[in-house]
Amino acid sequence: MNLITLLKQTTSASLDSLYQVKIQPELVLVNATKPEFEGDYTIVLFAFVKQLGKNPEVVGNELGNAMQKALPTIITEFNIVKGFLNFTISNDYWFEFIKNLSPNELMPAVEHKRKIMVEYSSPNTNKPLHLGHLRNNFLGWSIAEILKLQGHEVVKTCIVNDRGIHICKSMIAWQLFANGATPESTSKKGDHFVGDYYVKYNDAYKAEVAELVAGGMMQEMAEKEAPILKGAQEMLLKWEQGDAATLDLWKKMNSWVYEGFEVTYKKIGSDFFKTYYESNTYLLGKELVEEGLTKKVFYQKEDSSVWIDLTPDGLDEKIVRRKDGTSVYMTQDIGLAQLKQKEFNTDASIYVVGDEQNYHFKVLKLICQKLEQPAADGIYHLSYGMVELPTGKMKSREGTVVDADDLVDEMINISKEKTEALGKVSDFTNEQLIALYNTIGLGALKFFLLRVDPKKKMIFNPEESIDFHGFTGPFIQYTHARIKSILRKTGTTVTLTTNELLPLEKQLAIELSTFPAMVNEAAENLDPSKIAIYAFNLAKLFNTFYAEHSISNAESEIKKQLRIQLGILTAATLQKAMGALGIAVPEQM
RNA sequence: GGUUCGGUAGCUCAGCUGGAUAGAGCGUCAUCCUUCUAAGAUGAGGGCCAUUGGUUCGAAUCCAAUCCGAAUCACCA
Known part of the structure; x- marks a missing residue:
């Protein structure tokens, strides 16, 4: 079980046995202890103190003792500062964690596997893809990878606006x-x-x-x-x-x-997996209009156009069939949703579409629910903000767009220049070099677009090239390559012996342990940026660790073995995390 | 006008289910490669968290109002 969950449950149980007070484990607030205080995890006491009518010092002591008794192998010490109860977790716990974690099983599979459709990209066939489409594509791909990482089955689809x-x-x-x-x-x-x-x-x-x-x-x-x-x-x-x-x-x-x-x-x-064309789907939904009329979900106006009244739901009236009998966008989408459901029988369907269509998808879901479509509750709109230029919105018809092909090529070129300047891959063949330039250039671009909250609009300045240092894809790719380089020298077969952990070693273990929770959070919020931030923090922590402690020249053989294992786990976690963003990590760069 | 979303360091962004002194990256300045990859590390500097009021032991976080910006409210898709 996850340590934080365990702490929450134990707190809840301890409070119950000490004071006969029922507090839901989820309501217990467990934070990582701030570095300036002693300990690893902190429980905030204020929440129960009031309810118990005792002062925090007393509650902290009693709870701390009870918790330590309940988890003797895990909690070694505790201290109380104001209303904060800080626990120190035993070395043994973290050592066992490092020892038992397998690079192939970083992510436990979900209990309830679902079949989820992700629809993304949706290009128009009158113009090339631009930066906004790239954000869409990378988001869609990443969400699909994140869900797969959780153990779900994913069906990726695309609707082409071809008419x-x-x-x-x-x-x-x-x-x-x-x-x-x-x-x-x-x-x-x-x-x-x-x-x-x-x-x-x-x-x-x-x-x-x-x-x-x-x-x-x-x-x-x-x-x-x-x-x-x-x-x-x-x-x-x-x-x-x-x-x-x-x-x-x-x-x-x-x-x-x-x-x-x-x-x-x-x-x-x-x-x-499947591409739908609007030229085939734009007439869909007609039967649903009839069905809606029968069910009295829709109503007909005098001019024979068909509408739904959503004012009770705080929205407007919406037309679903024109007076000439033709479908509107909404009708098509309802029809397409039904078609997709029939073809794939999915549990949920995620639409990666810009935030300008928030209203549309709100209405779409509502109508599907009112029509009692089987997958209506599973409709999610991954709404993302526009990518804008410093001069304002991009407009295809005015030619003021950042073209996808141009930008990708430029990124690959920059990565080529930088790689050549550093001269670390002189042993690569031409093919390997090209692959590497692609990996780094695309890594920089994808990371750039995925590292921010999808729902926020972002500004892209074509004058400033995308960075390769700091909070970027190449930084993490580099950290991975660096670890791999070390592991090539030390080998990867380890025998772990019980070991005292230095602060940075422990910190790495703690950071590694939070990966599954981060993936779940990203999935729940449909937000890959959570994983981007996690990968960056992990890479940064490893680099600090690397600057401080030698792996191949460790103080002792026992330490060396431990650090090789930490290297293996960090590299594997970085690879998985970046993979969830659709970014490859090179073995050498 | 209604609805929704946003406003945090010079810039780009985290943090928002309330918790300890608000964090990163870039840029600026200063250190660190005879030792595992310097696309790296360490440090300095940089903030009325849009404004005002409220709730609370405690507010960047919750509530209300105001200001600024965006999207949407199409018989376009």
Whole structure:
């Protein structure tokens, strides 16, 4: 059992036997003792003192004695400072912990294994991926890895937004301006090629609007009447009617984009068990509307449009079917949720989608619950903040985006330069070098995007390159490589003999012991940053330890064996933690 | 206007189920490679935790109000 849990339970039991007071173990506050005080763990007494009507000193003494009696092999001493009861945990406990922990079994499996779907990425097929998509992809991947680490089964899916007016905009611009050019003929990556026409559309649209306004038209009217917009709208209509020529163009341009996406996904390490296409799903949900009407969850207005009234839930009225009988975004999503449920029978479904859709997902879950969809309660929205530039939001149509491919390439280049400057891998083959540059460059980028709370928006300054020192991916990768380098020299077979632990050795043991709790916390909050912070703290602690104590030249053979084991466990934990972020750690760098 | 989220060091961020003197990283300054990888370590400096009031033995953390910023409240997706 986890030591903190044990302390909580013992406290609860001791209070009961001492004073016949029932306090839930979860309510006992156990903290790591501040370094300036003696001890390892601290119980805050104020909470019960009041209830007991005794002074903290007395309660502390009685509780301390009782606890020590209950856990004689674990608690060696205790002291009381003001209302804080500090326990010192025995060397033996930590030594046994280090001895029994296996690098292959760092994370105990969950009791109730669940099947969880993670939907992420959701790209549009009219433009290449940008920095915001990277945050989405890395979050989705990481959450999937974290859940797997807990022992759950994960199904990764992607919904591609491959239809709609924005796609038609790229299409019409291509028709008008491309003269039959293709990605091949211009040797451009397909997604970038199509994205260029999306920008061209917007430029042309703006010019047309300006021209109309110059001709005396009101701005608002001009924005609706611009010929290129009319053309795009017409195209969408044709697409919906199944016009062969339009569909051909659509398929051709989408295939270019997919080729481009595939390259990017491969480079950043993203994959999906199943990809859904909106062109196939946008008509879903129709039966559900009927069902909702029958169940009186929905109601029909005079114009025959269908709505749900969510005002009792503190939300607004929401349309679910237009008066012309077509589905809206919400209807599709309800339909898709049902489809996914039928296909995979998952216990929960996590949507990695930007925070601009918080309202949408709130409504989605609510409607699914009201329709009594089987997995409705398992819908979670991993809402993440936008990535913004110092100048404000990124806008694809204005070309003010940090392109994913460019950024990834730049990161890999920087890692190449830095690695070469340090000259520590002269024995690597060319292939190994390329792999290493990728590992470090992507590690820096992924860590950068995952180390902050997902729900907060973040600002990325393209002028300042992403760091390789301090609270970064490469710092942790480096620590791992450093340990591995030592272990290559010392070997990894150890025989552990009972040992006194120095403060830093004990601290490492304590830090290692909290890994499973950190993973669980990250999973519970859908927040990989918890693991990023943990990995950083562990690496930092190891580096302090490393600077203070020698492993291969330890004071004694017994110490050496112990420290090799600590090295093995730290390296393995760093690897697991970084793996949960989707970041590889090199053996040498 | 309603709802939701945010405001902590020069910058980027932790800490928020109330607990001991508010922490990291970057940047600045100063030390440490004849000894296991210096992408490292050690130290210094840097704070009215947006403001005001309340609850409490105790508030960055909870409550209320105010100020500032963002998202959303589409028969777009």
